[in-house]
Amino acid sequence: MDFLTNRPQQVRSGSICSNTITLNTGVPQGCVLSPFLYSLFTSDYRPVNGSNSIIKFADDTTVIGLITNNDETAYREEIQHLVTWCNNLLLNTFKTKKLIVDFGKETRDTHDTNHINGMAVEHVSSFKFLGIHISVDLSWAFNTSSLVKKAHQRLFILRTLKKNQLSSDILVNFYRCAIVSIPTSCVTVWYGSCSDAERKALQLVVKTAQRITGTPLPDMEDIQKKCCLRRARSILKDSSHPA
Numbered sequence: 001m002d003f004l005t006n007r008p009q010q011v012r013s014g015s016i017c018s019n020t021i022t023l024n025t026g027v028p029q030g031c032v033l034s035p036f037l038y039s040l041f042t043s044d045y046r047p048v049n050g051s052n053s054i055i056k057f058a059d060d061t062t063v064i065g066l067i068t069n070n071d072e073t074a075y076r077e078e079i080q081h082l083v084t085w086c087n088n089l090l091l092n093t094f095k096t097k098k099l100i101v102d103f104g105k106e107t108r109d110t111h112d113t114n115h116i117n118g119m120a121v122e123h124v125s126s127f128k129f130l131g132i133h134i135s136v137d138l139s140w141a142f143n144t145s146s147l148v149k150k151a152h153q154r155l156f157i158l159r160t161l162k163k164n165q166l167s168s169d170i171l172v173n174f175y176r177c178a179i180v181s182i183p184t185s186c187v188t189v190w191y192g193s194c195s196d197a198e199r200k201a202l203q204l205v206v207k208t209a210q211r212i213t214g215t216p217l218p219d220m221e222d223i224q225k226k227c228c229l230r231r232a233r234s235i236l237k238d239s240s241h242p243a
Contacts, residue, residue: 049074
C-alpha cells in the first residue's frame, strides 16, 4: 500500500501552480481500490442494539432505528455510538439528515431534535438514499418528479442530436445509455406503488424519446416487469437470501 503514502499534490490554475505538499491520509480519488479500502476501514462499525440497522454504501452511512412506544433511547444511543466511533473523523453535520416515518398520528410531531457535537441535525421530509428519494409519507411523488425532470434534461440532448441529423441507431443508443436508466432506476422498489398520474409522467419520457428516435421503445410497464423477473430469478438462485 505504498501508493497511499508520500503522495505529492499541488493545485494548478491556468499557468500558476501552488507549492507541492505531501499527503499521507485518505485515498486517491478515482482509484479503483478506494471504495474497497474505505469499506475495509469502516467494516468494524456495527449496531449496538438489535432494533437498529446500519447500511453502508461507499462513503455513505445510514442509521435506521425502530422506535417502539415512543422510546428513542436505543436509537439515540446508536447515534452517539457512531459519533464516538468516528473519533477524530468529524461527522459533517451539515450533510447529516434525519427522516422520521411515524405511523402514529398522536406522536408524529413530538420527536425531539438530535444533536451531534452540539449542532442540531436537520429534520427533513424527504432525503435521497442510494439514488431514491424517500418521503415521510412513503409516497413516491417527489421521487418520480425528480426522475422525470432529470430525464427531460437528457431528452433535450437527444433532440439536439436529432437536429444535427444523427442516425436513428445513434439516437437509440444514446437513449439506452444515458436516458432510460434514469426513470427506471431501482424501478422494482417504487414503481408498483406509483399513482396513475406518476406512471403517465414516466411513460411520457419513453413516448417522447420514441417520437424523437422514430423507433419503438419498451414502455415502463414492460421494463418494470422484466426487472422484477430478473430480480426474482436472482433471489431464487441465491441460497443465502433470507427469502
